[in-house]
Amino acid sequence: MSADGPILLAADVGGTKTDVALFDATRGPREPLLAREYRSAQHPDLESLLRAFLAEAKRPVAAACIDVAGPVIGGVAQATNLPWRVDRAALGRALGVERLELLNDLEAIAW
Secondary structure (H helix, E strand, C coil), rough: CCCCCEEEEEEEEECCCCEEEEEEEECCCCCCCCCEEEHHHHHCCCCHHHHHHHHHCCCCCCEEEEEEECCEEECCEECCCCCCCCEEHHHHHHCCCEEEEEHHHHHHCCC
């Protein structure tokens, strides 16, 4: 897992599964440094799932972009098919990620 630039975390959070990956910002999105799929319901919240991923990755993350199946209002999302409430600012602080973007999944597809 060699990288030359800042490390970016991307996550697609759904009711059934959550896909998480790390990317080198200088290499682009086609070659993840590490990618994992998790069964969402096996985790009490998104923070614990991402902590498990980051423990395996053992890499500092410069920025993160997370999309959630559910509405995002004022930086807070309530997952549609999970009992997860995701607060962008709180999650960024908990994970030590200074820049974290939280998007609705449809908005993420549009980007």
